[in-house]
Amino acid sequence: MKKVLFVCSGGMSSEIVVNALKKEAGKHGQDLDVKAVGSSEVDAELDHHWDAIMVAPQIRHRFKGIKEKADEHGVPCGSIPAQAYNPLGGPTLLKALNELIS
Amino acid sequence: MAKFTDFLEEKVSNPMARLAEQRHLLAIRDGVISSLPFIIVGSFFLLIASPPLPESWAITQWAADNAAEILIPYRMTMFIMSLYVAFGIGYNLAQSYKVDPLSGAQIAVASLLLTITPTVIDELFYLPMEFLGGSGLFVTIIVSILSVEIFRICKQKGITIKLPDAVPKSVSRSFEALIPVAIVIVLMTLITVVIGVNLHTVVEKLAAPLVTAGDSLFGVLVPVFLITFFWSFGIHGVSVVGSVARPVWEVYLLNNGEAAAAGEILPHVAPEPLYQWFIWVGGSGATLGLVIVMILFARSKYLKNLGRTVSVPALFNINEPVIFGLPIVLNPILIIPFIITPIVLAIISYFATSIGLVSPTFIRAPWTLPAPIGAYLATGGDWRAILLVLVNIAISVAIYFPFFKVYDRKMVDLETEEDNTAP
Numbered sequence A: 001m002k003k004v005l006f007v008c009s010g011g012m013s014s015e016i017v018v019n020a021l022k023k024e025a026g027k028h029g030q031d032l033d034v035k036a037v038g039s040s041e042v043d044a045e046l047d048h049h050w051d052a053i054m055v056a057p058q059i060r061h062r063f064k065g066i067k068e069k070a071d072e073h074g075v076p077c078g079s080i081p082a083q084a085y086n087p088l089g090g091p092t093l094l095k096a097l098n099e100l101i102s
Numbered sequence B: 001m002a003k004f005t006d007f008l009e010e011k012v013s014n015p016m017a018r019l020a021e022q023r024h025l026l027a028i029r030d031g032v033i034s035s036l037p038f039i040i041v042g043s044f045f046l047l048i049a050s051p052p053l054p055e056s057w058a059i060t061q062w063a064a065d066n067a068a069e070i071l072i073p074y075r076m077t078m079f080i081m082s083l084y085v086a087f088g089i090g091y092n093l094a095q096s097y098k099v100d101p102l103s104g105a106q107i108a109v110a111s112l113l114l115t116i117t118p119t120v121i122d123e124l125f126y127l128p129m130e131f132l133g134g135s136g137l138f139v140t141i142i143v144s145i146l147s148v149e150i151f152r153i154c155k156q157k158g159i160t161i162k163l164p165d166a167v168p169k170s171v172s173r174s175f176e177a178l179i180p181v182a183i184v185i186v187l188m189t190l191i192t193v194v195i196g197v198n199l200h201t202v203v204e205k206l207a208a209p210l211v212t213a214g215d216s217l218f219g220v221l222v223p224v225f226l227i228t229f230f231w232s233f234g235i236h237g238v239s240v241v242g243s244v245a246r247p248v249w250e251v252y253l254l255n256n257g258e259a260a261a262a263g264e265i266l267p268h269v270a271p272e273p274l275y276q277w278f279i280w281v282g283g284s285g286a287t288l289g290l291v292i293v294m295i296l297f298a299r300s301k302y303l304k305n306l307g308r309t310v311s312v313p314a315l316f317n318i319n320e321p322v323i324f325g326l327p328i329v330l331n332p333i334l335i336i337p338f339i340i341t342p343i344v345l346a347i348i349s350y351f352a353t354s355i356g357l358v359s360p361t362f363i364r365a366p367w368t369l370p371a372p373i374g375a376y377l378a379t380g381g382d383w384r385a386i387l388l389v390l391v392n393i394a395i396s397v398a399i400y401f402p403f404f405k406v407y408d409r410k411m412v413d414l415e416t417e418e419d420n421t422a423p
Helices: A013-027 A037-049 A057-072 A090-101 B002-018 B021-033 B036-049 B057-064 B070-077 B078-096 B101-113 B134-156 B169-176 B180-195 B200-215 B215-233 B236-261 B270-280 B288-297 B301-315 B320-325 B332-354 B371-378 B384-423
Strands: A002-008 A032-038 A051-057 A077-079 B118-121 B124-125
Touching: A002 A013, A002 A037, A002 A057, A013 A032, A013 A090, A013 B320, A037 A057, A037 B384, A051 A057, A051 A090, A057 A077, A057 B002, A057 B236, A057 B320, A077 A090, B002 B200, B002 B215, B021 B036, B021 B078, B021 B134, B021 B169, B021 B236, B036 B070, B036 B078, B036 B236, B070 B078, B070 B236, B078 B101, B078 B134, B078 B236, B101 B134, B101 B169, B101 B180, B118 B169, B134 B180, B134 B200, B134 B236, B200 B215, B215 B236, B215 B332, B236 B270, B270 B332, B270 B371, B270 B384, B288 B301, B288 B332, B288 B371, B288 B384, B301 B384, B332 B384, B371 B384
Parallel strands: A002 A032, A002 A051, A051 A077
Antiparallel strands: B118 B124
16 A cells, blocks of 8 residues: 655645545555645654655645655655646546656 | 746746745744644633623623633633744744754743743732733744744854763753853843843834734735735745735734723724635635536536535635636636635725724634634624625625636537547
8 A cells, every 4th residue: 555645735625635536546446545734744744654745736835845855755755736636636646646656 | 928927927926935935934934823723712712701692691791790710711822822922933943943943942932031021019920911912923023033043053053062972862952952042041131121121112113014004905905916816826825925924914813802802992904814704705716706606607517517526625715626626727717806806805895894894803713614604703703794704705706707607618618629529
């Protein structure tokens, strides 16, 4: 099972997107554990062995800082494509995630 | 058009968003945000002390008779908010410098406490609590940053007492803080006790123009415009603008709370709940109206489907799915109502509040409540606030409708084209 961390401003909106991703992953038989957090919680989460960190488009001005921290911990970190950041964006989201992990 | 948006994004929006990521602004933002649970819970005791019920009821009578006791939890949280904020700023700033955050938080609290002097009555010491509330917030920001800067410079330049490695870490950490703590305490004592400057009155005078400006109609419209401007590029507007504006908004909220507790007229129109409940109905851009239009009038299959899936989050003011799903981001048709609607709602809500049609806000309710409930609570239980929210929703529906129809038609054309070309 892959562990994925979603980061947005407060951890609320990414929760909705997380559900879209899980649903799509389920269709393809991929087992995912996805958690949504706010950007201020990233520091505390980094020690919890994530397979990937994905940053929401609306906080892309914070992406560089988050990526630097993720790099220190050796966790792949990518941004969530803006057009996939909605409840219907599952397919694009899963594709972006698999590209990031592989 | 594309060139123009590229220019705006490259030269205006991105640099401003990066500015909000500046270390000290970030520490202030996270410090203030860390205190919000205490403001939310503390402010509700203001509501309990004067419940929105008929005056003749026994419970209203009881609350009035026991107001001083009921307000004690409020006095120990929201009323002395600056104490919590100092701790939060000190912690976050120290953490960003990768020096011990707990020491940073404690040094910030000490420097704030040393801006006030206790009075002695019958050999007992009393602290003037009023300086630890809204009027003390700017001083808090200044001395917290100053003291943590002293702490981290000492640490980075090696101006600390170092103990051998064999000493336990918790012991050596407290020794490391000795010299910076001494510098901060001596400095603050010099200012407050020896020279006898009351930093609070000095800063209050300096900040007065800012506090007046932010509470004017123009002072409301500027952040309202900027927040949707950022979102038009897909950047979290409240997160960016709030970094700069939230301390001022908090001052309004705390001052209004103090006035409510004292039974006086509320002095400010524009604490953050004004924006939250009356302007950002359904999220930044007042998109609840757009979602209603989408559910009722969408012909495009995609938009109809999207309208259904985003409706529930929209009720709770979560609208990223709307902003990125439609999308509104970089969409020249929908950006127009997305920017105009909140400006219209801001003007209406500002005047409705300032001429007394609706009570000013002084309670902070969790931002994920549906707007009518949030507005009712934030105004201390004013039913007219619910009416204003409903009027604002109707107006946002009216403004979004024509623009949405244009976009919907475009989407329908695209969808039929795709159907026709599909094998």
